[in-house]
Amino acid sequence: MTDSVRIAAWNVNSLKVRLPQVLSWLQDQEKKHQPIDALCLQELKLTDDKYPHKELEDAGYLSMAAGQKTYNGVAIIVRKAALAPIASDTATSFLKPIRNIPNFEDEQQRILAATIPFAGTQPIRLVSAYFPNGQSPDSDKFIYKLxxxxxxxxxxxxxxxxxxxxxxxxxxNIAPADVDVHDPSKWIGQNLVSPKERQAFQQLVELGLTDSFRMFEQPPKIFSWWDYRMMGFRRNAGLRIDHILLSEALKDKCTASIVDKEPRTWEQPSDHAPVVATIKKV
Known part of the structure; x- marks a missing residue:
């Protein structure tokens, strides 16, 4: 048993296409003795009946999903070996599950929450979230986003x-500061960086959440998303829009927070890279 829990998020931009990459990445982390204990996925782009429960379980993971045809969709995947002994199957592993924001009418599948009873530590409430893109600040989609x-x-x-x-x-789908944008001058007036979106991000922080990535000294120009067009990744013309925000109790136990760019170098990758935070057990 390790002394930490590693939690991650990854917008895979179609789980049907990128399930092999998800499994490969998880296996790679195991080989490095840095297993991912819980992985929150976004943009599944498949319905619940198409979700690959069996493939993931065969690989040593339990999961739950909120799917949607063609668009959106979120999931939480948990390593069986990381669970407390009592949580031996799906029915007992994901406690108090919530699908979508309560009291907010929405057909889009963007939120999945569950409490995970990890072994050797207190349970952690995970919220896998796929925020709306917003399209542009003068669009109906932006009003929906707000x-x-x-x-x-x-x-x-x-x-x-x-x-x-x-x-x-x-x-x-929010770059919280100019340091999270490859060229802020080129993004003026666009969504993902607008004052209203950044204010909303700050309001989440004011609830008592902390951007885990910014808790640590980081190299410059670290991003989590790069456009497929115009050689965005090769030029490192990216944005940091994938985040792990932690409550005060978890912030105090966080020992690392990174972006793993390696999967973005693979053939036919997602346009996003996984983000990972390490939480010391208590």
Whole structure:
């Protein structure tokens, strides 16, 4: 048993296409003796009946998903070996599951939450989130994004009152500061970086959440998303829009937070890279 729990988020941009990469990445982490104990996925782009439960379970992982045809979809995948002995199957592993934001009418599958009873430590409440893109600040999709963000903030405030050990992981579609943008001057007036979106990100922080990546000294120009077009990855023309936000109780136990760019170098990759945080057990 390790002395830490490693949690991660990855927008895979179609799990049907990238299941082999997900399994390969998880196996690679195991070989490095740095296993991923819980992985939150975004943009599954498949329905629940197409979700690869068996393939993941055969590889040593239990999971739950909120799928949607063609678009969106989120999942939580947990390493069986990381679970407390009592949590031996799916029915007992994912406690108090919530699909979508309560009291916010929405057909889009963007939120999945569950409390995970990891071995050797107190349970952790994981929220896998795929924030709306917003398209552009003058669009109806942007109005939807802001209303979704407001509903998320209200609900997370309630969640934090009930769960002191909470992590919000996923594709936020928000670069919170200019340092998270490869060329801020080229992004002025666009979504993902607008003042209203950044204000919404800050409001999540003010709930008592901390951007785990910024807890540590990081190299310059570290991003988590690069456009497929115009050789975005090769030029490192990216944005840091994938985040792991931690409650105060988890922040105090966080020992590392990184972006793993390696999967973005693979053939036919997602346009996002996984982000990983390490939480010391208590």
């Amino acid at each position: 209303s979704w963000l407001k509903a998320l903030q209200t609900w997370l405030g309630e969640e934090l009152q009930q769960n002191s050990r909470l992590a919000l992981l996923g594709d936020f």
